[in-house]
Amino acid sequence: VLSTVGLLAAGGVLFTAPLGAQQAPQLPVPVSPVPIGAPMAHAPIPTLSAKEAQAASRVVAGNAQLNKLVQGVAYSVSRVGPWTREDGSLAGAVVQLEFTQPIDIENAEWVTADFAETAKTSPSIRMQPLTVRNMSAMTVLVDLGSQQIISETPAPPRTTRGEVKSAAGPQSVELPPGVTIPLKPSKD
Amino acid sequence: MRSFRTSVLFRLLGALSCLGLVTVAQPPPATAGASNLTIVGLDNDEFWNYDFYGQTVDAGNVDWAVDLVFYNNANINKVKNALNPWYSQTGGPKYEYMRDGPIGTFQWDQDSGRKITGCPPTGWFEHYRVYADPSDDSMYNVYYGYYVLGTTHFDYNDGCSGALAGYSETAEGWVAQHSGEAWGTNRVFYSCCTLYNSEAFRTETAGGIPHIWENDGNATYVSVP
Numbered sequence: 001v002l003s004t005v006g007l008l009a010a011g012g013v014l015f016t017a018p019l020g021a022q023q024a025p026q027l028p029v030p031v032s033p034v035p036i037g038a039p040m041a042h043a044p045i046p047t048l049s050a051k052e053a054q055a056a057s058r059v060v061a062g063n064a065q066l067n068k069l070v071q072g073v074a075y076s077v078s079r080v081g082p083w084t085r086e087d088g089s090l091a092g093a094v095v096q097l098e099f100t101q102p103i104d105i106e107n108a109e110w111v112t113a114d115f116a117e118t119a120k121t122s123p124s125i126r127m128q129p130l131t132v133r134n135m136s137a138m139t140v141l142v143d144l145g146s147q148q149i150i151s152e153t154p155a156p157p158r159t160t161r162g163e164v165k166s167a168a169g170p171q172s173v174e175l176p177p178g179v180t181i182p183l184k185p186s187k188d
Numbered sequence: 189m190r191s192f193r194t195s196v197l198f199r200l201l202g203a204l205s206c207l208g209l210v211t212v213a214q215p216p217p218a219t220a221g222a223s224n225l226t227i228v229g230l231d232n233d234e235f236w237n238y239d240f241y242g243q244t245v246d247a248g249n250v251d252w253a254v255d256l257v258f259y260n261n262a263n264i265n266k267v268k269n270a271l272n273p274w275y276s277q278t279g280g281p282k283y284e285y286m287r288d289g290p291i292g293t294f295q296w297d298q299d300s301g302r303k304i305t306g307c308p309p310t311g312w313f314e315h316y317r318v319y320a321d322p323s324d325d326s327m328y329n330v331y332y333g334y335y336v337l338g339t340t341h342f343d344y345n346d347g348c349s350g351a352l353a354g355y356s357e358t359a360e361g362w363v364a365q366h367s368g369e370a371w372g373t374n375r376v377f378y379s380c381c382t383l384y385n386s387e388a389f390r391t392e393t394a395g396g397i398p399h400i401w402e403n404d405g406n407a408t409y410v411s412v413p
Contacts, residue, residue: 029409033233083390094391181308183348186279
């Protein structure tokens with residue numbers, strides 16, 4: 001059998017990988033630059049205590065609106081970090097949820113925050129209808145003072161770095177038919 | 189080979205221009221803050237490891253961490269043209285401050301970058317910016333050849349209410365993937381090389397938009413043919 005395979009390969013009949021991939025040269029890994037001097041000082045960035053991080057996770061877990069939104073699909077809290085106001089003070093936490101399977105959410109209300117550009121003004125909160133498909137992660141902002149969720153968004157989809165993506169297909173976020181969203185000048 | 193680049197007169201003009209820009213501009217209020225802003229350098233080139241909201245170097249005036257280096261034979265237009273099938277829209281200007289070579293002085297470069305789209309439609313869309321010596325839209329050293337620096341992030345509902353921005357590390361992965369589709373996956377080195385600008389997962393409200401930080405401190409390098 002091996003000699004037959006060898007003959008086929010020698011005759012150009014048997015390929016296990018595209019020719020282009022076989023011919024691609026192996027490039028050397030680039031070198032990193034070196035730091036010059038110490039990092040520039042910045043006002044201390046607030047951190048969350050373990051207790052605050054746990055409190056944020058509890059607010060998420062106990063929120064009936066969020067649990068209804070995700071339709072009971074199991075999730076884990078993958079990351080929790082501080083959320084700071086315009087003046088740098090701690091406002092709460094950003095919590096990332098990872099779902100055990102990609103989920104579709106048809107025409108449901110998401111908690112949405114609109115921030116003013118001043119430190120003293122609290123964000124205005126409203127409900128925004130959205131249809132989201134193939135969502136595998138979600139970003140939640142939790143106000144630790146009021147113990148409330150002030151923003152829910154699907155997290156951006158991850159690439160698998162050139163490998164074949166999940167059969168679930170790409171994530172999409174859409175306005176349901178007839179639903180509008182207020183326009184606001186782009187800042188970026 | 190690069191005689192025009194080493195023209196002393198040209199460098200002098202660049203330096204004068206640069207000085208004018210540095211002293212005039214002031215940072216706008218409520219910009220984002222970097223945890224690890226520093227100069228990094230290689231073979232007489234130096235650059236700041238974040239881009240800036242305005243033309244002032246300050247750890248409280250940054251936009252995003254530098255997380256892309258297009259090297260070997262890169263310039264600004266070559267990169268943008270190759271990635272245009274995925275990123276055809278432009279955004280707003282940001283700034284990087286860098287010095288190209290032993291003779292060059294620090295200069296600002298401005299770029300609005302390229303992104304997929306603004307809102308509407310709703311959703312997350314990547315946005316990258318690329319910077320280089322503005323005299324010829326590339327940097328040069330013996331390790332990287334001709335190269336440009338880049339930052340990436342996602343925008344959510346940019347142009348609509350409820351906007352967010354961030355997730356640089358995830359956006360870096362997408363720009364890297366599209367770079368592999370443009371030039372070949374063997375030319376992409378994902379998060380290969382440290383630029384000393386890691387950022388823990390956190391959200392900073394800046395200019396009315398939550399700025400969601402995540403960066404592993406390692407840039408993806410792409411060898412442009």
